[in-house]
Amino acid sequence: MEVFKTKSALKAFLAPLKASGKRIALVPTMGALHNGHISLIKMAQQNAEVIICSIFVNPTQFTDPKDLEKYPRPIEHDLAMLADAGCNGVFMPDVAEMYPQGADEDWHIDLGNAEFLLEGEFRKGHYQGVTQIVKKLFDAVEPDVAMFGQKDFQQVLMIKNMLAHFSLPINIIICPIIREEDGLAMSSRNIHLSDVDRKNSLVLNQSLKYVADHFDEFDLKELETKAKAFYENIDGVELDYFTIANGATLEPATSKEENSVVALVAAKVGSTRLIDNMIIK
Numbered sequence: 276m277e278v279f280k281t282k283s284a285l286k287a288f289l290a291p292l293k294a295s296g297k298r299i300a301l302v303p304t305m306g307a308l309h310n311g312h313i314s315l316i317k318m319a320q321q322n323a324e325v326i327i328c329s330i331f332v333n334p335t336q337f338t339d340p341k342d343l344e345k346y347p348r349p350i351e352h353d354l355a356m357l358a359d360a361g362c363n364g365v366f367m368p369d370v371a372e373m374y375p376q377g378a379d380e381d382w383h384i385d386l387g388n389a390e391f392l393l394e395g396e397f398r399k400g401h402y403q404g405v406t407q408i409v410k411k412l413f414d415a416v417e418p419d420v421a422m423f424g425q426k427d428f429q430q431v432l433m434i435k436n437m438l439a440h441f442s443l444p445i446n447i448i449i450c451p452i453i454r455e456e457d458g459l460a461m462s463s464r465n466i467h468l469s470d471v472d473r474k475n476s477l478v479l480n481q482s483l484k485y486v487a488d489h490f491d492e493f494d495l496k497e498l499e500t501k502a503k504a505f506y507e508n509i510d511g512v513e514l515d516y517f518t519i520a521n522g523a524t525l526e527p528a529t530s531k532e533e534n535s536v537v538a539l540v541a542a543k544v545g546s547t548r549l550i551d552n553m554i555i556k
């Protein structure tokens with residue numbers, strides 16, 4: 276497995292592979308890898324011959340400087356996991372390589388109204404930062420296909436809108452959420468959970484599962500009220516949002532007959548903010 280710090284070294288590696296007709300997959304990550312990330316690598320291997328994983332903690336998508344500062348960076352462990360998974364190349368640029376003009380460079384594109392909902396409401400500007408770096412990574416790799424996790428459901432919508440904005444011919448594949456045995460969605464930030472937080476964190480999956488399991492029994496309002504009740508009286512858990520939404524617009528679903536319905540949640544567990552979701556239909 277090769278490791279690249281610069282776009283030019285990465286391009287030089289990819290050029291002959293592309294010339295010989297090999298399909299290239301990109302798996303963008305911020306590192307601190309877990310089995311959720313590895314499932315993306317495995318899915319990539321089913322869709323392309325050359326797998327590039329990027330590891331870059333992108334400053335422009337962080338709205339909380341403390342969150343950025345304490346984001347885990349276990350690089351040796353990450354490289355070992357990727358080598359073990361059979362990844363072909365790792366792109367690990369520094370901030371100056373991705374933002375030669377500085378991380379405050381101009382970027383603004385129209386991502387539609389869903390940009391401002393849910394994560395966009397709690398992390399203002401987050402999806403401008405995400406689409407800015409993903410566009411740069413796409414330009415650096417020019418992949419045929421790119422893998423993203425359903426765990427960041429809204430992120431996938433935003434990236435698809437960015438692709439449409441620039442008419443980029445890249446196939447986006449969405450990978451299912453990989454969970455711990457007890458249901459907690461794997462996430463790099465789980466490492467910050469204390470023992471008590473770790474127990475409390477199960478409420479996210481439990482409340483989502485409740486909605487999925489009882490979808491036919493109650494109306495949408497009742498379902499949402501019952502799901503939110505899971506969060507009452509848990510010390511150390513603070514709900515940011517729980518919504519049963521239209522999967523295309525992320526606006527609250529107004530009818531169970533809508534084509535696509537997804538339940539999405541974000542909550543602070545101790546000092547760690549977690550997100551999760553479940554596709555209902």
Ligand SMILES: Nc1ncnc2c1ncn2[C@@H]1O[C@H](COP(=O)(O)OP(=O)(O)OP(=O)(O)O)[C@@H](O)[C@H]1O
Nearest residue numbers: 304305306311423424426427452453461462463464
């Ligand atoms: N549990 C998971 N199952 C499947 N894909 C996942 C999972 N967790 C993250 N991913 C996907 O991996 C890619 C990289 O995500 P990222 O590096 O931000 O990891 P993360 O675990 O989501 O970290 P955090 O949420 O703490 O930022 C994203 O496309 C994300 O959706």
Ligand SMILES: CC(C)(CO)[C@@H](O)C(=O)[O-]
Nearest residue numbers: 303304305333405408427
């Ligand atoms: C897509 C991404 C790697 C962009 O920094 C990040 O938002 C993530 O890890 O989901």
Ligand code: BAL
Nearest residue numbers: 305336337401427430
């Ligand atoms: N996986 C989402 C990246 C972030 O939380 O910034």
